Amino acid sequence: MIGFLSAVEGFFTGLSRVHRLLPWILAYLLLLPLPYLLKHGINEYYVDLANRACLFILLSVGLNIVKGFCGQVTVGHIGLYAIGAVSSALLALNYNLPFWVSAPIAVIITGLAGILVGLPSVRLEGAYLALATLGLGESVRIMIAVTPALGSSTGLMMIPEPSIGEFIFDNFESYYYLVMTCALIGIYLSFAILKSSTGRAFQAIREDAIAASVAGINVPFYKLLAFVISALYAGLAGALFAHMPPGYLHHNNFTIIEMVTLLLMVVLGGIGNVWGGVIGAIMVTIIYDQTKDYYFYQPLIFGIIMVVMVVFMPHGIGGVVKQAMIKRKFIEKHEEASGPA
Amino acid sequence: MALLETRGLSKSFGGVQALRDVDIKIQQESIHGLIGPNGSGKSTFFNVITGVYRPDSGSSVSFSNQEISHLPPHKIAALGISRTFQLLRLFLEMTVLENVMVGYHCHTPYGFLSPILQGSKVRETDEKIRDEMIELLQFLGLASYANLPAGELSGGQRRLLSLGRAIAMKPKLLLLDEPGAGLSPVNLDNLMHTILSLKEKYELTVVVVEHILKVVMNTCEQITVLDHGQKIAEGSPEEVQNDHAVIEAYLGREMADEDIRQVIRA
Ligand SMILES: Nc1ncnc2c1ncn2[C@@H]1O[C@H](COP(=O)(O)OP(=O)(O)O)[C@@H](O)[C@H]1O
Ligand SMILES: [Mg+2]
Numbered sequence: 019m020i021g022f023l024s025a026v027e028g029f030f031t032g033l034s035r036v037h038r039l040l041p042w043i044l045a046y047l048l049l050l051p052l053p054y055l056l057k058h059g060i061n062e063y064y065v066d067l068a069n070r071a072c073l074f075i076l077l078s079v080g081l082n083i084v085k086g087f088c089g090q091v092t093v094g095h096i097g098l099y100a101i102g103a104v105s106s107a108l109l110a111l112n113y114n115l116p117f118w119v120s121a122p123i124a125v126i127i128t129g130l131a132g133i134l135v136g137l138p139s140v141r142l143e144g145a146y147l148a149l150a151t152l153g154l155g156e157s158v159r160i161m162i163a164v165t166p167a168l169g170s171s172t173g174l175m176m177i178p179e180p181s182i183g184e185f186i187f188d189n190f191e192s193y194y195y196l197v198m199t200c201a202l203i204g205i206y207l208s209f210a211i212l213k214s215s216t217g218r219a220f221q222a223i224r225e226d227a228i229a230a231s232v233a234g235i236n237v238p239f240y241k242l243l244a245f246v247i248s249a250l251y252a253g254l255a256g257a258l259f260a261h262m263p264p265g266y267l268h269h270n271n272f273t274i275i276e277m278v279t280l281l282l283m284v285v286l287g288g289i290g291n292v293w294g295g296v297i298g299a300i301m302v303t304i305i306y307d308q309t310k311d312y313y314f315y316q317p318l319i320f321g322i323i324m325v326v327m328v329v330f331m332p333h334g335i336g337g338v339v340k341q342a343m344i345k346r347k348f349i350e351k352h353e354e355a356s357g358p359a
Numbered sequence: 360m361a362l363l364e365t366r367g368l369s370k371s372f373g374g375v376q377a378l379r380d381v382d383i384k385i386q387q388e389s390i391h392g393l394i395g396p397n398g399s400g401k402s403t404f405f406n407v408i409t410g411v412y413r414p415d416s417g418s419s420v421s422f423s424n425q426e427i428s429h430l431p432p433h434k435i436a437a438l439g440i441s442r443t444f445q446l447l448r449l450f451l452e453m454t455v456l457e458n459v460m461v462g463y464h465c466h467t468p469y470g471f472l473s474p475i476l477q478g479s480k481v482r483e484t485d486e487k488i489r490d491e492m493i494e495l496l497q498f499l500g501l502a503s504y505a506n507l508p509a510g511e512l513s514g515g516q517r518r519l520l521s522l523g524r525a526i527a528m529k530p531k532l533l534l535l536d537e538p539g540a541g542l543s544p545v546n547l548d549n550l551m552h553t554i555l556s557l558k559e560k561y562e563l564t565v566v567v568v569e570h571i572l573k574v575v576m577n578t579c580e581q582i583t584v585l586d587h588g589q590k591i592a593e594g595s596p597e598e599v600q601n602d603h604a605v606i607e608a609y610l611g612r613e614m615a616d617e618d619i620r621q622v623i624r625a
Contacts, residue, residue, distance in 0.1 A: 219471075222461045225451060231410075
């Protein structure tokens with residue numbers, strides 16, 4: 019398994035030497051036939067599941083930027099997702115704006131809300147920061163739940179699907195191309211951030227904020243920036259969720275349980291590991307789906323998995339794979355050095 | 360000309376007065392020693408200069424004739440002051456190369472937008488910075504570890520890396536907090552040699568903190584001695600090592616054996 023992953027990694031690294039975007043284009047091409055395979059190989063329901071996995075990927079990759087790269091605890095992320103979803107829906111329903119206008123505005127609104135969620139991080143750390151962000155996230159949900167204009171009791175219905183000219187993204191397959199493209203670009207940008215000076219600033223803050231500030235990093239600014247970037251991801255995921263057929267939103271989509279689900283993705287995949295976030299999102303989508311008949315016990319199941327992960331695999335699946343790959347590279351180097359026996 | 364000058368510099372932590380009315384002038388392109396027994400306020404001196412702690416009111420710190428005592432750490436860093444930490448504070452999960460590249464942060468063009476602006480210009484400068492940093496790592500003998508996590512390095516290598524991170528900031532003033540702590544005498548000699556050549560190469564002004572007198576005797580032009588947060592002596596190495604107050608400060612309290620030996624040998 020690790021051998022296979024190493025081979026795949028080597029292949030993609032080789033491609034990226036030819037052109038930086040080549041591996042991404044290839045990955046995109048490979049993902050194109052997926053809905054066709056799912057629909058005809060299993061059934062159409064799994065295309066919907068793939069779409070949800072893509073939304074979860076956006077959320078978890080975004081959350082990883084603030085939590086994994088920058089080391090800031092946040093339990094309010096689901097509130098940002100709600101803000102993105104509700105603002106895009108309202109802009110479309112009340113002002114007849116097309117998705118292509120309402121979604122970007124919703125993303126910007128969510129980014130601004132990200133500043134609010136991030137502000138406590140300038141003064142607070144750890145559990146205190148968790149409580150502050152939890153409060154902000156929950157107040158978003160409660161606000162939606164008690165304000166009729168935000169769809170308090172019945173939810174928001176008949177949110178229009180995106181369309182280009184005559185073409186409407188009104189079924190699972192067409193919507194897949196929208197969410198998959200966004201998810202892949204989201205993953206790509208997350209890597210670009212990680213490898214840039216901004217990404218190094220985030221990680222330096224996570225490792226040692228005092229050493230980072232003395233090295234010339236404006237720590238409060240970069241903390242806020244991490245919150246804003248992750249809010250942009252959440253806003254986009256929210257907007258895509260709102261307009262996804264059947265175009266219905268309810269505040270029950272944004273509860274603490276959803277937040278725990280989100281945290282589980284990051285913990286399961288491996289905090290700070292981009293691919294870990296992706297794997298986590300896909301796995302949680304599957305676990306979520308497999309346990310939905312016992313939805314009453316879902317929080318318990320997720321809680322147990324999370325505790326087990328934190329205790330026995332603190333770096334998540336991504337961390338284990340990464341460690342194994344490094345080990346393998348060392349062994350290969352060693353064999354190269356000692357020559358054929 | 361004095362590059363750094365403090366006047367009436369004080370810092371108290373609750374009841375503990377870690378620094379009391381300290382006046383120090385650091386001359387441009389000199390190498391200045393700051394010594395004193397454990398707990399005498401040496402690290403606190405660095406912490407208030409670099410903005411990690413805000414000094415008490417009435418204190419003044421001027422750098423290149425600019426008052427800096429009210430500035431946050433990153434602004435002070437951008438003016439050209441960099442430092443190492445007694446406990447190193449490396450970014451252990453980041454690679455060796457990334458550690459020095461963080462040091463280069465204030466000189467990164469395009470600011471925080473660089474991940475989005477992926478034009479050829481940005482990538483070109485990024486590569487140039489990378490080459491420059493590899494060269495620095497070569498100078499320190501760490502180039503072959505460039506892509507390993509800093510946490511994999513040995514103690515001595517970590518000391519060198521923390522020095523590299525401070526140098527990568529291209530500072531005018533470099534503050535070193537016990538750079539040789541825990542090193543064997545041979546390694547200590549090597550380290551002092553490295554520090555001197557770095558000073559020449561990058562035209563630095565250097566302040567070295569030590570609690571062992573001998574380490575700074577051969578390298579420093581000027582030495583300031585702190586005790587209980589107060590300046591008790593200042594001058595050339597010869598002047599300081601014969602100063603009565605200094606000998607008393609060192610002998611008048613419990614010390615590690617090696618400290619006493621150092622003092623007696625001096
Ligand atoms: N953050 C802090 N909080 C409380 N007291 C401190 C703090 N930092 C230093 N001190 C106190 O200030 C005094 C000087 O400490 P320090 O500057 O670390 O000494 P040195 O570096 O010379 O060994 C000590 O008494 C120490 O306990
Ligand atoms: Mg000290």
